[in-house]
Amino acid sequence: MNHETTRSDGTRIHYTATGSTDGPALTLIHGWGCDRGDFDTIVKHLPPEVRVLAVDLAEHGDSRSSRDTWTIEEFAGDVAAVLAAESVESTVVAGHSLGGAVAVETARLLPDTVTRVIALDALHYLGLFPAQSEEDVQALLQPFREDFTGAMRGMVEAGSPEGTDPSLVDSYIKKMGSVRQPAGLHALEGLARWDMDAALREIAQPVVLFAVRSIIAKEAIDRYGDRIRIELVDLGSHHFPVESPAETAKILADEL
Template sequence: MNVRLTAISALLACTILSSAALGDEPVKKRVKAGDGLSIAYDVRGKGDTALVFLHGWGGDREYWKNQADAFATDYTVVTVDQAGHGASGKDRETWTVEALAGDVESVVKDLKLKRVVLIGHSMGGSVALLAAKKLPGTVVAVVGVDTLQDAEFKRPEDVVKSLTAGLEKDFKGTVGGMAAGLLPEKCDAKLKDWIGEKAASRDPAVQIALIKDLFALDQKKAFKEAGVPVRCVNSAGGFPFFTPTAVETNKKYADFDAVTIADVGHYPMLEKPKEFNEKLGDVLKGLAKK
């Protein structure tokens, strides 16, 4: 009787996991990073190629709510709460982009993924480049989302100092101003509030340390050492803080190309999800032919 019940339980568990794998409900998982910090992530879909989605500074895996199920019919989809964000751990002594890349490595190895495309928004794009270096032969491409626009771009030191000083003095107020500045005026007000409130709820010490480290990152080196094709789905611009995508410049450091979306700010996957998904789908199809 016990054997039969065990078999039935196992069958039910497999059925539940199979249903989740098809994108109905995500399988929620956790893995310990190299320093023991808990990293939360969701898994959907099935496919030989896994798409690992990495949110940007101040975000979480919910940033990909319009993509996770949409791509789960053709791919294994993994959405990660990066350390210091969402449901992942926040007790880390030193906060660096390199450490976040190590967390991605832990997730990929935990799932025993064999073929991975890392998709990173904003800061997540830099994390993806560093993670690709750690996972040679497993990561086959990096796709940036409104990020990695210019490997040679260096933010003026006075701008960096002003921003970090503002964050240290009034974190919530400065973050709110940043969110407003990174979206067009005509952007949906509820979306603007949602993004701003999410970022403002993060631990200021964690976020300030990460943004300082991100601004100091050697992007040219990161592009070169990733060792994989790099593609971007970026904003076509026209709003404050916009950096044009310098395709020819980036080609000096990697196999690079980009497509853009008009009339969006820094969050194209949230602002125009249908168009974004179409463009991302085309990019992925192009990468599959390489």
């Protein structure tokens, strides 16, 4: 069922709630420029007893906001608002791409509620993590300011291993390129400024990363392997949750 909750600043967060209210809770967070619909097929493959909450972050999907702050911490507040609205006392939080960062930050914000973090091809991109210098942030954003669609194409292609269906690549570019502005650009800036190292130091919950084998760099494994359990998968591109929903559902169910 589709629901909406409103934060104190007027931000309206839409989300979908399915499954048994008595079962283990799983909260799903989409990536940058995407929406909760990315999880629709995955949810159909999850055990019926699992309580699933799929969230549209502010200015993504159906959610709307006029706020001025677009940080990973503020996105975590969107998720926290949904958990409060649903009176969730315990949940595993899983996020794809930017959603993986939001999941970690939600764990820091709600240490007594979030029991585990699952990152789906997130957290290992060294061009974004750890927090970038001001010079690097501006260098990352400049191509998007000059030619958003072109820069988006480059980002999507970088996350698409050889053999990825070109029509899928085009569909991701079209979808992500339509993210509402200026929130879309501000969200990318917030991701580049997010201090993942600090967040990981401050959370006690286990974090597991399912990373596309052909994309993750050995340097990232060496840097974060002692803080994150890293599992390599061969399920498609950076957007493998969309491409391999049944297999992704099994990954999630096994971690509950």
